[in-house]
Amino acid sequence: MVTAARYYPQLLSIMGNTLRFLPAFVAMHKLLLEGYVGEMQVCDVRVYGPSLLDQSYGWTCEELMGGGGLHTVGSSIIDLLNYLTGFRAHRVHGLLRTFVQQNGLIRGIRRVTSDDFCFFQMLMGETGSSSGGLCCTVTLNFNMPGSFVHEVMVVGSTGRLVARGAELYGQRNGSKGEELLLGDSGWVGPEVKEMPLPHLLGLSSMVKGLRQSFQAHEERRSWAKGPVAMAPTFEDGLYVQTVVEAVKRSSCSGEWECVEIMSQEPDPNHNLCEALQRNKT
């Protein structure tokens, strides 16, 4: 898919990670580039909320089918940190847990295999360089019904920026308190219970961007790059998937794992066999 996207650049191919489009993160990205925090040292991300499982048994319960906090939420955070910092992860360390393996609706011989608690660390640095000066810690906990915390903090040598939900706060070293840099514009559309506010507002901005991109050309057969320039590419998607796999490997091995982006197309049969094998053990 990455190769195909490269081959037809006139076709729009973007990943559906909408957090990049949330105004708070757009502003954060800009301020980081302008040096608000100085040299970046630590990123700390926390997402807490209720269970991600569907009411009935389905893919959300199954790690191999893409369920769980790491796949669903972690991947959007990995992409976001890449966007915000401009750095990529070189080494990762992770820990996945499934605390709730059965509930009132998923029981009997069925068990949840997807993670409801996921913690990982990433050592990040410039693309191509192998030294990672930036330490990122990401904590995802979906055993907290009745709450929703979405916090992304970047601490640097001269200050820090924190996005809480859809709001952005900042504090420079030497100042007495935090300042609100961008308020929460709120959601004016119909109520969407299933989707947390940052993702909802981000999705809305992304769709607006897409509309502008196509409206720019009369016949809507081509599109303008500007409004969707910040969208993740398929290359970004491959990077995110590689980090996710490395975190899962690390959770099994207990060791730091290197993030090595695939440069050759894999043999699909080989991968399928491996997945089936893994499922059996």
Add this chain to the structure above:
Amino acid sequence: MVTAARYYPQLLSIMGNTLRFLPAFVAMHKLLLEGYVGEMQVCDVRVYGPSLLDQSYGWTCEELMGGGGLHTVGSSIIDLLNYLTGFRAHRVHGLLRTFVQQNGLIRGIRRVTSDDFCFFQMLMGETGSSSGGLCCTVTLNFNMPGSFVHEVMVVGSTGRLVARGAELYGQRNGSKGEELLLGDSGWVGPEVKEMPLPHLLGLSSMVKGLRQSFQAHEERRSWAKGPVAMAPTFEDGLYVQTVVEAVKRSSCSGEWECVEIMSQEPDPNHNLCEALQRNKT
């Protein structure tokens, strides 16, 4: 020292970790025992604040002399989590960093070796058992002048408890929001800038406990156990020191390290040589 303390039980020997005495943690301990959160799953601790370094070069700059976030603050958190949960760490994984190695006052040939960022995970379980069902993550960051965050959260199967500063909040699964379980009584004594509120209030409670303990006996030659029953013993101190050492080992090796409490007295000469050796490399 542990052996000596065991040998003279009529002499009072307690460790100076005062967080156990903070009313918020006393209440949290009680609620955890009563099953407020159900089965404990995850503990998440964050301490953020300004630099721990002294104005001039001294022991606070030197890892070998006991400086740094892990030694100064981490040890009190390790002790606190042992007190709150009743569990001990079996395996730990850690990452230490010194982002600020020189500043306006520490420069030239001198460098800070003590950590200003420390992250560690502990897998905890019942003493004696080797399975660790409880995942603890602890993030200490002392590159954040102008702020002080001290947050200890325990998430369980039926609810959660969070101590923010000296206040305790709780939420049971199914309820709509957090409830304030214990407010901050505040500090009425003279202003103490160097000590954060939770430590200051804890110290105050500990000293009150010590007074009661000795006042209970007319001649003040012996002491009553009751008021200082919750104080950490020298055995607890040895446990904390063992975990600290394991976290430091893990930060070097990059691997999970086992926490093995020393049962025989070490050869002091051997240890000194090892420390000097380590310092050279």
